[in-house]
Amino acid sequence: xxxxxxxxxxxxxxxxxxxxxxxxxxxxxxxxxxxxxxxxxxxxxxxxxxxxxxxxxxxxxxxxxxxxxxxxxxxxxxxxxxxxxxxxxxxxxxxxxxxxxxxxxxxxxxxxxxxxxxxxxxxxxxxxxxxxxxxxxxxxxxxxxxxxxxxxxxxxxxxxxxxxxxxxxxxxxxxxxxxxxxxxxxxxxxxxxxxxxxxxxxxxxxxxxxxxxxxxxxxxxxxxxxxxxxxxxxxxxxxxxxxxxxxxxxxxx
Numbered sequence: 001x002x003x004x005x006x007x008x009x010x011x012x013x014x015x016x017x018x019x020x021x022x023x024x025x026x027x028x029x030x031x032x033x034x035x036x037x038x039x040x041x042x043x044x045x046x047x048x049x050x051x052x053x054x055x056x057x058x059x060x061x062x063x064x065x066x067x068x069x070x071x072x073x074x075x076x077x078x079x080x081x082x083x084x085x086x087x088x089x090x091x092x093x094x095x096x097x098x099x100x101x102x103x104x105x106x107x108x109x110x111x112x113x114x115x116x117x118x119x120x121x122x123x124x125x126x127x128x129x130x131x132x133x134x135x136x137x138x139x140x141x142x143x144x145x146x147x148x149x150x151x152x153x154x155x156x157x158x159x160x161x162x163x164x165x166x167x168x169x170x171x172x173x174x175x176x177x178x179x180x181x182x183x184x185x186x187x188x189x190x191x192x193x194x195x196x197x198x199x200x201x202x203x204x205x206x207x208x209x210x211x212x213x214x215x216x217x218x219x220x221x222x223x224x225x226x227x228x229x230x231x232x233x234x235x236x237x238x239x240x241x242x243x244x245x246x247x248x249x250x251x252x253x
Contacts, residue, residue: 001027001028001029001030001199001221001222001225001240001243001244002029002030002031002033002198002199002243002244002247002248003024003029003031003032003033003199003200003201003203003218003221004033004126004151004153004173004198004199004200004247004250005033005035005092005126005151005153005154005173005175005200005201005202006032006033006034006200006201006202006203006218007034007035007037007041007202007203007204007205008020008021008032008034008048008056008203008218009034009041009044009045009047009048010203010204012204012215013204013217020217020218020219021052021218023217023218023219024217024218024219025055026219027218027219027221027222028222028240029218029219029221030055030244031054031055031056031057031247032052032055032056032057032218033057033059033088033089033126033247034048034049034056034057034058034059035059035061035063035089035091035092035126035153036058036059036060036061036062036063036091036092037062037063037065037066037092038062038063038066038074039074039077042060042077042081045058046058057088058087058088059087059088059089059090059091059092059126060078060081060082060087060090060091061078061089061090061091061092061093061114061125061126062074062075062078062093062110062114063092063093063128064093064094064095064096064107064110064111064128065096065099065100065128067103067106067107067110068103068106069103069106071103071106071109071110074110075110075113075114078090078114078117079117082117082121087121087123088123088124088250088251089118089123089124089125089126089150089151089250090114090115090117090118090121090123090124090125090126091125091126091127091128091150091153092126092127092128092153093110093111093114093115093125093126093127093128094107094111094127094128094129094132094136095107095108095111095128095129095130095132095135095136095139096128096129096130096131096132097130097131097132097135098130098131098132099130108135108139111136111139112139112142112143115139115140115143115145115148116143116145118148118150119145119147119148122147122253123253124148124149124150124151124250124253125148125149125150125151126150126151126153126173127150127151127152127153127170128153128154129152133157133161137164137165137168140168141168148169149169149170149253150170150171150250151170151171151172151173151198151250152165152170152171152172152173153173153200153202154173154175154177154200154202154206155172155173155174155185156177156183156184156185157188158184158187158188159187159188159191159192162188162191162192162196166192166196171196171197171198171246171250172192172196172197172198173198173199173200174189174197174198174199174200174224174228175199175200175201175202175206175208175224176201176202176206176207176208176209176212176216176220176223176224177206178208178224178227178228178231179208179209179212179223179224179227180209180212181209185231186231189228189231189232190231190232190233194228194232194234194238194239194242194243194246195242195246196246197228197239197242197243197246198243198246198247198250199221199224199225199228199239199240199243199247200221200224201216201217201218201220201221201224202216203215203216203217203218203220204216204217207220208220208223208224208227209223222236225239225240225243226239228243
């Protein structure tokens, strides 16, 4: 299995990171893709990328919740790192209008700028979109860049939203929300072709049932695969094979 989105550098794992990762490898996870947040998360993320170069693959980007008045300085750091080494994606980037709308204009500017960086460096984008799906789509359409592709991380939208994301050339990152009673994905996943889905946990956040409310970890991704299989009435193994192929295809974008 490939974990397409986990913050394993988080301080939440400072006490047991190695054993948490051991559980992940034992669960059959071959790669963990790590999204960045801002300049402060780069060092711990890169330490893991250096320690596990074939298993822990880094992205670089400015998370919308970390966009402030000085966002240009953060973007300059992103560009510096892109000039130094290879990253699998620009991420996580996007729009978040759930917590705070103060820097909405700056979020839009930062997102568009980073989308252009992705095209320039021939890599995909990992999108964070919370209470901002339509706004994010509008920006992608405004950019009108055919080469732009990626993943809508932690997808929780409607079937119409899913179809729009797919039409734009993006995959849907499915995580623990799929297991929530009122998560809404039971009305989406059965109708979306498996070729458009990838697995994620967003660890340490959004743990699936029966761990909801507790610290999430990468090994729980198997629960997500099982839930997708149940909703689509296929085996967990079938889900794992397809989503792994889908994820690997992103690496050759």
